[in-house]
Amino acid sequence: MRFRSLIAFTFAAALPAASALADVSGKDIYAKTCSVCHATGIASAPRYGHAGDWSPRLAGGSARLYANALKGTAKGMPPKGGNPAYSDAEIKAAVDHMLAAVKDAAKPATPPKPAAKDAEPKAAAPVAAAPAATPAPAAAPVATVATADALPAGDVNAFNRLLKPVGRRNPPPPEDGIHDPGNDGTHALLPPLTAYAGLPKSFAGNRVNWVEAIGTKKINPRWDRADPAAEPVVMDLNIVREVKGSMPDVVYPHKQHTEWLDCSNCHPAIFIPQKGANAISMASILLGEKCGVCHGKVAFPVSECRLCHSKKKDLARPAQTAAGAAK
Amino acid sequence: MKLAGALFAAVIMALVAVPAAAEYADVVLNKRSEKEGVRPVVFPHWFHRIRFQCRVCHHELGFKMRVGANDVTMNEISEGKFCGACHNGDIAWGADRCDLCHSGKPGLPTGIFGGHETGGPGRW
Numbered sequence: 001m002r003f004r005s006l007i008a009f010t011f012a013a014a015l016p017a018a019s020a021l022a023d024v025s026g027k028d029i030y031a032k033t034c035s036v037c038h039a040t041g042i043a044s045a046p047r048y049g050h051a052g053d054w055s056p057r058l059a060g061g062s063a064r065l066y067a068n069a070l071k072g073t074a075k076g077m078p079p080k081g082g083n084p085a086y087s088d089a090e091i092k093a094a095v096d097h098m099l100a101a102v103k104d105a106a107k108p109a110t111p112p113k114p115a116a117k118d119a120e121p122k123a124a125a126p127v128a129a130a131p132a133a134t135p136a137p138a139a140a141p142v143a144t145v146a147t148a149d150a151l152p153a154g155d156v157n158a159f160n161r162l163l164k165p166v167g168r169r170n171p172p173p174p175e176d177g178i179h180d181p182g183n184d185g186t187h188a189l190l191p192p193l194t195a196y197a198g199l200p201k202s203f204a205g206n207r208v209n210w211v212e213a214i215g216t217k218k219i220n221p222r223w224d225r226a227d228p229a230a231e232p233v234v235m236d237l238n239i240v241r242e243v244k245g246s247m248p249d250v251v252y253p254h255k256q257h258t259e260w261l262d263c264s265n266c267h268p269a270i271f272i273p274q275k276g277a278n279a280i281s282m283a284s285i286l287l288g289e290k291c292g293v294c295h296g297k298v299a300f301p302v303s304e305c306r307l308c309h310s311k312k313k314d315l316a317r318p319a320q321t322a323a324g325a326a327k
Numbered sequence: 328m329k330l331a332g333a334l335f336a337a338v339i340m341a342l343v344a345v346p347a348a349a350e351y352a353d354v355v356l357n358k359r360s361e362k363e364g365v366r367p368v369v370f371p372h373w374f375h376r377i378r379f380q381c382r383v384c385h386h387e388l389g390f391k392m393r394v395g396a397n398d399v400t401m402n403e404i405s406e407g408k409f410c411g412a413c414h415n416g417d418i419a420w421g422a423d424r425c426d427l428c429h430s431g432k433p434g435l436p437t438g439i440f441g442g443h444e445t446g447g448p449g450r451w
Binding site: 219265 | 348349350351352353355366369371372373374376377378379380381382383385386387388392412413418424425426427428429430431432433435436438439440442443444445446
């Protein structure tokens with residue numbers, strides 16, 4: 001049971017898990033590319049599964065939506081979601097996948113709306129796990145809408161609707177949804193929490209503060225494959241990148257990076273080694289470029305704004321005060 | 328500030344609304360495995376970064392920092408390339424322990440798992 005709900009749970013995570021269903025490619029593309037913005041409405045992108053966000057757009061007909069998804073819009077939708085490698089048909093499949101989740105947008109009836117909102121957490125709830133036969137993953141958002149009526153009303157107002165309980169973080173390999181529990185080797189693997197027991201904690205990613213772990217010698221990762229004594233070439237050079245607006249400036253520290261990385265990991269493929277020579281923006285980071293090559297995938301994720309935006313601004317500048325007063 | 332706040336909220340939402348059970352930065356390698364009749368490979372970043380700096384794999388051993396960009400075959404592994412540079416019975420257990428690497432659920436696509444927040448391969 002636990003296992004099945006985990007599968008459902010992983011699905012909710014938009015992992016295109018074992019599924020051979022019709023809309024799989026649209027779903028994959030959505031999960032890989034579009035969800036970056038459309039899962040949560042970054043830059044006011046219409047949110048997946050939120051009928052209210054889509055109904056005004058649907059008024060213009062789906063042909064217009066396809067066209068805008070392919071060509072992009074001035075208000076922030078990048079052409080093909082920023083990935084020209086996709087074919088037109090693939091983008092259309094992704095749009096179809098997004099529209100399928102808000103099929104009911106036209107009908108303003110009350111039940112579907114909260115249900116659509118709850119689709120994700122419910123996947124982890126026992127009810128979602130109950131429909132026995134292999135839960136059809138591709139259809140899940142819609143399917144959950146259908147079964148949602150059966151949910152006890154109390155569940156809807158559970159205290160934490162979306163926050164992941166501590167117990168569900170860093171699960172051991174047989175329960176993490178990507179390892180095959182039927183494989184003997186899986187059970188020989190180390191559970192992450194065992195490894196992290198003595199390490200300093202953080203609030204995101206692996207929930208390990210890797211910078212502190214290496215700084216306090218709690219871990220001593222090798223700099224060289226075979227020689228445990230080799231010392232890294234650490235370079236202590238901070239680059240301050242001024243940010244327009246009220247967000248604190250970004251301090252890019254070479255020290256913390258050269259403790260892990262070689263210069264050639266970043267220079268020149270990702271960054272030209274010259275202060276200010278690289279155009280960096282949050283959008284490019286979220287798309288997995290620049291700092292987003294590592295941050296949000298292996299190094300600490302983008303949600304930890306303060307680790308990068310760490311230099312308070314001098315808010316006395318006139319333009320800033322005006323903006324500040326307006327708030 | 329409002330915009331930053333909204334963006335902040337959005338990203339926090341991304342964190343929680345897209346829960347993933349897999350450990351952050353786990354990589355599934357399945358370009359050939361399943362076609363050749365073995366389970367996909369699961370590569371745990373967290374486990375290896377406790378023991379090695381990124382540079383060892385991504386500079387010394389030449390793993391490109393992009394999921395799916397490395398063409399790994401068992402032949403090369405036995406010749407001491409890629410995973411085989413360490414999984415050679417010398418630095419770490421050898422390539423005969425198939426089920427420790429080929430431990431993924433059948434059907435998983437090549438990709439990074441565990442709730443990544445930034446875009447994927449081919450995006451940069």
